[in-house]
Amino acid sequence: MDSSFFFGLSTMAYILAMMIYITYIAFKKEQIGILATTITILGFISQTLAIVLRWKEFADLSGMGFLRSAPLTNLYESLIFFVWCLILGYLIIEFKFKNRSFGAFVTPIAGLVLAFIDLTGVSKEIQPLVPALKSNWLLAHVSMSFIAYAAFALSFSTGLMSLIITAEKKNEASYIFWTVTLGLFVILLATMGIDFFTFKAKVRPEIFIHNYLFRTSFLHPSAAVNILSWILSIAVLFAIWRYGLVLKRVIAKFNVTPDMLDEITYKSIAVGFPIFTLGGLIFGAIWADQAWGVYWSWDPKETWSLITWFVYAFYLHGRTIRGWQGKKVAMVAVIGFMAVIFTYLGVNLLLSGLHAYGSR
Amino acid sequence: MKGTEFLDQGKSKTFVDKIWDLLSSVKLAIVIFALISLTSVVGTILEQKAEPARNIQILGKIFGESLAPNLYTLFDKLGFIDMYHSWWFTGLLLLFSINIIICSMERLPRIWKLVKEPVEPLTEEKLKKFIINREVVLKGKPDKNRDAVSGVIKGARFRCLEVQEERGYQFYGQRGNYSRLGVYLTHFSILIILAGAIIGMRLGFNGFLNLPEGAVSNAAFSGMDKELPLGFDVRCDNFDVEFYGMSNMPKEYKSWLTIIKNGKEVLRKSIAVNDPLSFEGITFYQSSYGLVPDGINRGIFIFNVVSKTGSATTLNPRFGDTFQIPDTSITGKIADFSPALTIDEHGHASTYANQMNNPAVFIEFSESGKHKFSGWILKRHPETWQIPEGGRVEFIDYWGVEYTGLQVRKDPGVWVVYLGCITMSLGLFTAFFMSHRKMWVKLVEEKNNTRVIIGATSNKNRAAFERKIDKIISVLSKKQEGGK
Numbered sequence: 001m002d003s004s005f006f007f008g009l010s011t012m013a014y015i016l017a018m019m020i021y022i023t024y025i026a027f028k029k030e031q032i033g034i035l036a037t038t039i040t041i042l043g044f045i046s047q048t049l050a051i052v053l054r055w056k057e058f059a060d061l062s063g064m065g066f067l068r069s070a071p072l073t074n075l076y077e078s079l080i081f082f083v084w085c086l087i088l089g090y091l092i093i094e095f096k097f098k099n100r101s102f103g104a105f106v107t108p109i110a111g112l113v114l115a116f117i118d119l120t121g122v123s124k125e126i127q128p129l130v131p132a133l134k135s136n137w138l139l140a141h142v143s144m145s146f147i148a149y150a151a152f153a154l155s156f157s158t159g160l161m162s163l164i165i166t167a168e169k170k171n172e173a174s175y176i177f178w179t180v181t182l183g184l185f186v187i188l189l190a191t192m193g194i195d196f197f198t199f200k201a202k203v204r205p206e207i208f209i210h211n212y213l214f215r216t217s218f219l220h221p222s223a224a225v226n227i228l229s230w231i232l233s234i235a236v237l238f239a240i241w242r243y244g245l246v247l248k249r250v251i252a253k254f255n256v257t258p259d260m261l262d263e264i265t266y267k268s269i270a271v272g273f274p275i276f277t278l279g280g281l282i283f284g285a286i287w288a289d290q291a292w293g294v295y296w297s298w299d300p301k302e303t304w305s306l307i308t309w310f311v312y313a314f315y316l317h318g319r320t321i322r323g324w325q326g327k328k329v330a331m332v333a334v335i336g337f338m339a340v341i342f343t344y345l346g347v348n349l350l351l352s353g354l355h356a357y358g359s360r
Numbered sequence: 361m362k363g364t365e366f367l368d369q370g371k372s373k374t375f376v377d378k379i380w381d382l383l384s385s386v387k388l389a390i391v392i393f394a395l396i397s398l399t400s401v402v403g404t405i406l407e408q409k410a411e412p413a414r415n416i417q418i419l420g421k422i423f424g425e426s427l428a429p430n431l432y433t434l435f436d437k438l439g440f441i442d443m444y445h446s447w448w449f450t451g452l453l454l455l456f457s458i459n460i461i462i463c464s465m466e467r468l469p470r471i472w473k474l475v476k477e478p479v480e481p482l483t484e485e486k487l488k489k490f491i492i493n494r495e496v497v498l499k500g501k502p503d504k505n506r507d508a509v510s511g512v513i514k515g516a517r518f519r520c521l522e523v524q525e526e527r528g529y530q531f532y533g534q535r536g537n538y539s540r541l542g543v544y545l546t547h548f549s550i551l552i553i554l555a556g557a558i559i560g561m562r563l564g565f566n567g568f569l570n571l572p573e574g575a576v577s578n579a580a581f582s583g584m585d586k587e588l589p590l591g592f593d594v595r596c597d598n599f600d601v602e603f604y605g606m607s608n609m610p611k612e613y614k615s616w617l618t619i620i621k622n623g624k625e626v627l628r629k630s631i632a633v634n635d636p637l638s639f640e641g642i643t644f645y646q647s648s649y650g651l652v653p654d655g656i657n658r659g660i661f662i663f664n665v666v667s668k669t670g671s672a673t674t675l676n677p678r679f680g681d682t683f684q685i686p687d688t689s690i691t692g693k694i695a696d697f698s699p700a701l702t703i704d705e706h707g708h709a710s711t712y713a714n715q716m717n718n719p720a721v722f723i724e725f726s727e728s729g730k731h732k733f734s735g736w737i738l739k740r741h742p743e744t745w746q747i748p749e750g751g752r753v754e755f756i757d758y759w760g761v762e763y764t765g766l767q768v769r770k771d772p773g774v775w776v777v778y779l780g781c782i783t784m785s786l787g788l789f790t791a792f793f794m795s796h797r798k799m800w801v802k803l804v805e806e807k808n809n810t811r812v813i814i815g816a817t818s819n820k821n822r823a824a825f826e827r828k829i830d831k832i833i834s835v836l837s838k839k840q841e842g843g844k
Contacts (some may be wrong), residue, residue, distance in 0.1 A: 019573050271792075273792070286781075295777060
């Protein structure tokens with residue numbers, strides 16, 4: 001049995017766990033909760049095995065030694081590692097806070113990422129490395145970056161949840177912020193999904209984004225479809241804004257308090273921020289210095305990781321100002337993770353730079 | 361990370377005070393974070409230092425063709441085309457530094473006092489006011505329990521002072537008081553990194569050097585034709601690319617360099633990506649490679665010619681030369697060369713890349729002036745080396761036609777930057793993962809028994825410290841049961 005078998009197994013386990021966590025929230029039966037946790041743990045074990053196997057396969061194929069053959073060299077491998085960190089982080093939180101409700105928020109992220117891999121046809125092949133990637137810094141830089149990204153993803157989930165449950169009125173800034181964020185997310189996913197199924201394009205993600213994105217909706221040749229897409233989008237935004245408080249009532253059932261959410265958000269960022277600074281920025285700079293002779297060149301990837309760093313610095317300092325606790329900083333945490341997504345995917349797919357090889 | 365905001369003390373403030381307050385505020389820091397982030401976003405969309413046409417095209421895609429040229433003029437005037445070196449971005453970084461310095465000056469004295477403040481014994485009332493406070497009654501007088509308590513405290517790795525009191529003893533101590541400085545260490549490290557960057561910009565340079573095989577240079581170049589003298593000579597002895605299997609994907613590229621100082625060869629090293637060479641503060645990085653424009657005139661073929669009988673000879677002909685195969689009267693004339701040969705289904709040969717991806721040489725063999733046979737010999741395909749009459753021409757290299765692209769850098773500030781990075785790591789580690797903890801343990805005699813009162817505080821992660829105190833209590837009560 002090779003790595004792909006275990007990857008498949010873990011994907012199925014996470015998607016199954018997602019459904020069971022949602023069932024658990026609906027019925028609140030302890031046994032269902034235990035089942036959800038068990039399946040998540042089984043998925044996690046299987047994924048760990050898969051990563052180790054792929055590592056070994058890569059080491060055997062490349063003959064570069066174990067340390068340099070970490071399976072973190074392309075979009076597929078890094079997404080898999082991200083999911084692994086995310087699930088690990090979630091399991092720690094479930095164990096520490098004795099609360100399973102977050103599972104219904106975290107496992108869908110894992111499921112979405114794995115679905116993204118399968119739908120967009122991200123190459124799963126083990127690819128030979130370009131010379132710049134052959135370095136001992138690869139393992140330290142990429143693994144620490146993704147551990148931090150996973151911590152930020154957790155803070156995003158809890159930050160968003162706390163925005164949802166603390167909202168009182170439909171005209172307050174934090175309510176409008178989260179409904180619009182969620183609305184844009186839904187619209188983006190839906191339009192991308194339609195594009196994908198219309199063109200059935202099994203091409204590299206960046207080619208898909210440059211040539212096919214929004215061609216069935218906002219960029220469709222017919223003006224009628226364009227206008228209809230805009231009207232539908234606004235309708236979706238309005239509907240989420242109008243009925244957002246329903247979601248609040250659902251989450252309120254989770255028996256989570258805003259304080260607890262705030263604490264998890266802060267703690268995730270407090271773990272993610274130093275790891276991101278050291279592994280992402282500092283190790284990245286040292287590696288760039290080794291490979292290209294410039295520790296900082298303001299290329300889009302570097303600049304976006306600095307922007308991400310500043311957003312989280314904003315969060316940490318914002319918390320020390322009186323009156324900024326709660327909603328305001330939760331919004332910053334949500335924005336922070338959007339910056340993370342852009343640093344990771346947006347830069348490679350939309351902007352160019354020295355790091356463009358990461359998207360192959 | 362929780363700090364305290366300072367209250368306005370005086371009502372009448374001078375202008376200077378107001379400026380000082382502004383520069384020392386966390387709010388200003390947050391505004392700076394936002395400004396640096398937002399302007400940087402623009403800097404990642406517009407291609408920095410690029411041709412106007414390139415950015416007009418980008419702007420056209422976002423805002424429409426008609427607006428693009430005017431928008432470009434606007435962004436150009438505002439310095440966004442080279443924004444990270446513009447006066448206002450430098451100004452933002454300067455303001456950021458001043459904000460860090462003044463914030464630290466404002467807060468550090470108070471924090472320093474907290475760090476240095478010794479822990480004093482406290483009264484029972486005060487101990488009970490702490491959020492973490494626990495009590496347990498042990499059998500026997502304080503004299504009897506004193507060693508057990510002190511042992512448990514030591515077991516919890518907490519160093520305490522001891523004082524004898526009226527009705528018993530008190531242990532008190534603190535840990536991690538210096539961790540309060542982590543935040544300031546982190547802030548300070550940003551200044552070190554910026555200082556290192558400035559040293560690099562003022563005293564260093566960043567250039568490139570495209571050095572053909574066999575060529576020597578005493579300077580690198582920056583921009584179009586700005587010369588950067590090295591103070592010594594560097595020679596490229598050889599350059600080679602290794603590919604993955606038969607693909608065109610480079611596995612590794614290497615240059616063999618020699619440093620010559622005052623006419624003497626002082627250093628030889630092969631460099632590759634991720635493995636540079638340093639000499640007298642100047643570092644050479646393998647960055648690219650390519651074909652020398654007049655390569656055909658300077659190139660030398662390196663053939664290893666093996667005769668029918670198996671004896672090998674190394675030959676170094678040039679393009680157009682004729683060479684003889686040993687032990688025969690057959691001669692070969694080098695008639696054509698392609699750096700990257702491909703042959704389509706009709707048998708037409710063509711060059712598919714402007715790199716030495718698949719070097720091939722066309723040789724016309726003849727015997728006593730009469731054409732015998734001819735064909736392509738490919739460096740990466742040994743099966744093409746064979747000659748029909750027996751023997752083979754091994755294509756080892758075509759030396760002198762490739763140049764190695766070197767990034768040349770002198771940066772005396774890089775060690776300062778690294779020092780700043782280490783400081784930042786230490787600062788962040790202490791700021792996030794360590795806490796200042798204080799603990800008081802009071803033993804009071806009560807009806808021939810001992811009441812143990814523990815009071816404790818922590819500036820961060822109180823829950824973890826609370827668990828530790830609970831453990832101390834449980835160990836003490838267990839000892840009690842065991843001693844019965």
